[in-house]
Amino acid sequence: MADLRALLTDLGYTDVKTVLNSGNAVVTGRKADPTKQAAAIEAAITDKLGLDVRCLVLTTEHVRTIVDGHPFAEIADNGSRMMAHILAATPDAALLAEHDPVALDPDRAQLGDRVLYQWCPDGVLDAPQIATFAEKKLGVAVTARNWNTLTKLADLL
Template sequence: MNAYAALLRGVNVGGRTRIAMADLRSLLTTLGYTDVRTVLQSGNAVFTAPETDPATLESTIEEALAAELGLTTRCLIRTGPELQTVLTAHPLADVADNGSKMLAVFLSATPDPALAAEHDPVALDPDTIRIGDRVVYQWCPAGIAEAPALVPFLERKWRITATARNWNTVTKLAALT
């Protein structure tokens, strides 16, 4: 069995797409996943399942959310080793001293190189944004509300799905997987 983290896009943020974490746990258990736990109220879950392609898990969960709960949202899956790599590759660790102000923006896919070159998110704030492997790191020293809106930029310019988690949440998810 492998451990996975499910990151639901835009759930329980600003009164939009709502889901009770008990319902999410129940849904994942119904799908046959085990050791299901949710983290916070923002659409994060960890579970174990037989080794499966993450893209298959994503589509299975998305389809079940729509069919069972009427919730249409994207789900990004990361394995435990992938989350650990995000933590160890942290390119802003020397300045990011507050986990609630440090973001990992998870990407649904590796961006098209031409789009990435044409629309470089680092240009939004060269001191606080770095690009990793299917993740963009963003340090928000004045707070997340004051930082450049990275998720909409990436989704619009790179034509991919993105979802952000603060560093404290990423660390918890990695520990649970």
């Protein structure tokens, strides 16, 4: 995580904070296209750290929208079993109509603004794999965070 903090600082970001040992970081930086920022960070990680990883950059507003939009707050009583599957892009409407990932877990999943919420009361491993389905069928990159991690990130904003 120290290497990641140094790399992000070298790219011009300030107030770099990492969360856990999972590659999550909160930074202050330029008002630039998050997709372009993610590509630049991915390239720097490959170049300087020799790792090939996918990055998603979320704005403060998007993180807060995800947290504020929590559709299962009334029932999700374990943050490690509440998932936010964050989509790198808005899925194509026609593909979404044809391959709705929520249909895999209709009582416990809901689509939000570039996020699939999923309450997994029996554990994440026993829940339908809506993120894998979304990546494959909708053609968008997905990264998942449990609610504990997501709210830690939000608290740092």
